Amino acid sequence: MKKKKVKEFKPYDAPLIVRPEMIIEDMLRLILEYPNKHHLCVVDENDKLIGLISRKRIFRAVFSHHVPADSRLHELYALLTCETANDLLTRNIITISETDDIDKAISAMIKEDLSELPITNNQGQVIGFLTSEMLLEAKIKDFLKKRS
Amino acid sequence: MNILLLLGIILIIGLAGGRLFEKIGIPQVVGYIIFGVFMGDSLTHLIPSQLLDNLAPLTYLALAFIGFMVGGELKKLLFKKYGKQFLAILLSEGLLAMAVVTSLVYLWTKNLPLAIILGALCSATAPAATVDVLWEYRSRGPLTTTILAIVALDDGLALILYGFAYAFANVLLSGNPLSLHIMLVQPLFEIFGAIILGGAIGFLLDLASRFIKLKGDRLVISIAAILLASGLAIYFDFSLILTNMAAGLVLANVHPHRNEANFNLIKSFVPPIYIVFFIFVGARLQLGLLPKMGMVGLLYVVGRTAGKWSGAYFGAHLSGAQKAVQKYLGLALFSQAGVAIGLALDIYQHFSRLGPAGTQLGETVINVIAATTLLVQIIGPPSVKLAITKAGEIAKEESPPAFEGEKA
Numbered sequence: 001m002k003k004k005k006v007k008e009f010k011p012y013d014a015p016l017i018v019r020p021e022m023i024i025e026d027m028l029r030l031i032l033e034y035p036n037k038h039h040l041c042v043v044d045e046n047d048k049l050i051g052l053i054s055r056k057r058i059f060r061a062v063f064s065h066h067v068p069a070d071s072r073l074h075e076l077y078a079l080l081t082c083e084t085a086n087d088l089l090t091r092n093i094i095t096i097s098e099t100d101d102i103d104k105a106i107s108a109m110i111k112e113d114l115s116e117l118p119i120t121n122n123q124g125q126v127i128g129f130l131t132s133e134m135l136l137e138a139k140i141k142d143f144l145k146k147r148s
Numbered sequence: 149m150n151i152l153l154l155l156g157i158i159l160i161i162g163l164a165g166g167r168l169f170e171k172i173g174i175p176q177v178v179g180y181i182i183f184g185v186f187m188g189d190s191l192t193h194l195i196p197s198q199l200l201d202n203l204a205p206l207t208y209l210a211l212a213f214i215g216f217m218v219g220g221e222l223k224k225l226l227f228k229k230y231g232k233q234f235l236a237i238l239l240s241e242g243l244l245a246m247a248v249v250t251s252l253v254y255l256w257t258k259n260l261p262l263a264i265i266l267g268a269l270c271s272a273t274a275p276a277a278t279v280d281v282l283w284e285y286r287s288r289g290p291l292t293t294t295i296l297a298i299v300a301l302d303d304g305l306a307l308i309l310y311g312f313a314y315a316f317a318n319v320l321l322s323g324n325p326l327s328l329h330i331m332l333v334q335p336l337f338e339i340f341g342a343i344i345l346g347g348a349i350g351f352l353l354d355l356a357s358r359f360i361k362l363k364g365d366r367l368v369i370s371i372a373a374i375l376l377a378s379g380l381a382i383y384f385d386f387s388l389i390l391t392n393m394a395a396g397l398v399l400a401n402v403h404p405h406r407n408e409a410n411f412n413l414i415k416s417f418v419p420p421i422y423i424v425f426f427i428f429v430g431a432r433l434q435l436g437l438l439p440k441m442g443m444v445g446l447l448y449v450v451g452r453t454a455g456k457w458s459g460a461y462f463g464a465h466l467s468g469a470q471k472a473v474q475k476y477l478g479l480a481l482f483s484q485a486g487v488a489i490g491l492a493l494d495i496y497q498h499f500s501r502l503g504p505a506g507t508q509l510g511e512t513v514i515n516v517i518a519a520t521t522l523l524v525q526i527i528g529p530p531s532v533k534l535a536i537t538k539a540g541e542i543a544k545e546e547s548p549p550a551f552e553g554e555k556a
Binding site: 065067068069070072073074076077078080081090091092111 | 220221223225226229275276279280282283284286287288292293296297299300361400403404405406411412415543
């Protein structure tokens with residue numbers, strides 16, 4: 001797997017794309033409709049990826065009154081007052097491109113404790129996700145190949 | 149008893165005391181202070197005042213962390229939706245409380261440095277006890293939102309007011325002849341000096357955090373930055389707590405997501421330092437002086453309560469906040485703890501070096517703040533509950549919140 005590039009893992013896991021103005025209720029419906037998707041990709045008017053929203057964060061926002069009271073105040077405030085995707089998204093995200101080495105993606109996933117990484121093209125548009133399942137499946141295929 | 153053994157005992161007693169008080173519905177900080185009183189010179193002499201003086205760097209460290217964490221809460225996000233409204237309420241309740249307390253204490257004592265210092269300290273509000281109540285009753289609504297924002301911002305305002313008050317009191321107590329330069333330029337130099345120094349260290353820490361990814365290294369560099377800021381603040385005679393607040397504020401707002409880890413790491417690192425700090429505050433409290441300070445303490449509590457309540461009303465009214473916010477916000481701002489106590493100890497550490505008048509001022513401030521903290525921490529949480537109950541923001545049943553579309 002060492003020399004592999006990201007593009008060798010096609011087809012990627014398809015992204016769920018939303019606009020910053022989407023309200024929480026609609027986001028909730030969307031993640032229930034697609035239970036296998038871990039993130040919503042928030043894009044601007046040029047379809048450029050501006051941030052991600054995880055299922056966990058949506059859950060925390062919906063049940064914000066159960067988030068521990070000793071959390072940081074701005075976080076409690078953000079969860080309590082959020083209304084749209086723009087209020088919930090994480091902007092500082094790690095992305096990879098199709099031409100990146102797979103090693104780079106794996107290192108980032110382990111270091112940042114991520115289960116998947118968004119893949120973007122030259123225009124910054126998200127074209128799919130590289131997931132830990134895809135990497136593990138490739139590994140098991142390697143094992144089987146070596147045995148046979 | 150050697151210091152390490154004593155610190156171990158203090159931590160165990162503090163932890164047990166805090167939890168015990170929490171079980172009976174009183175904020176942990178009250179438990180720390182009461183156990184501190186028990187261990188101090190007023191009762192058992194387990195922690196003599198000489199030892200407290202020798203361990204002053206530990207106190208400075210706690211003050212630095214308090215300032216840094218307060219700065220970290222002052223995020224742009226809080227001003228995104230209701231910025232003008234929150235600013236109007238914040239300034240109104242903070243400044244009015246300061247004006248009322250300063251006037252009352254001055255009229256009673258004729259001691260201007262004491263009056264200004266207590267006035268500045270009274271604007272701080274303890275977030276922990278207040279937020280605990282909001283969460284316990286799963287409160288939601290405009291009042292809850294405003295309370296959260298104001299308690300997040302209040303300590304920042306208190307630190308800025310304290311910066312001015314500290315500089316003025318310093319000038320008044322230094323014995324130098326008063327002039328416009330001394331009354332205006334020196335305080336401004338100290339405040340802006342602290343802000344510039346802290347801001348610069350915040351930027352450097354942000355820059356370092358860009359390259360340092362490992363959690364352990366992040367913790368080390370964050371603590372190093374806080375120690376540098378504190379050491380330089382002491383060297384230049386700036387307010388240590390204000391300097392660190394500026395560092396935290398810059399770090400939290402330049403790259404909010406990237407730097408969140410720095411604050412979370414510090415947050416998990418500081419509890420033992422806070423416990424020792426609050427126990428030390430209790431140990432400094434001199435029970436014998438309390439009757440003498442009864443009237444000042446009473447004026448402080450009455451002035452603070454009246455100032456915060458009326459200030460919150462005026463600020464909310466002028467900025468067009470909802471009726472529930474106008475009527476009940478003041479009730480939710482009574483709690484006082486970490487920042488006010490930290491500043492009181494900062495006053496003691498600094499002013500006791502300026503001779504007997506400074507020592508007396510420091511002792512008075514610590515005793516008034518510690519004693520009134522015990523009182524307002526007990527009446528604060530029930531007042532918050534009353535406010536959210538009256539505003540109709542307590543959740544009625546255990547169910548997921550309804551969305552607008554589903555209510556119809």
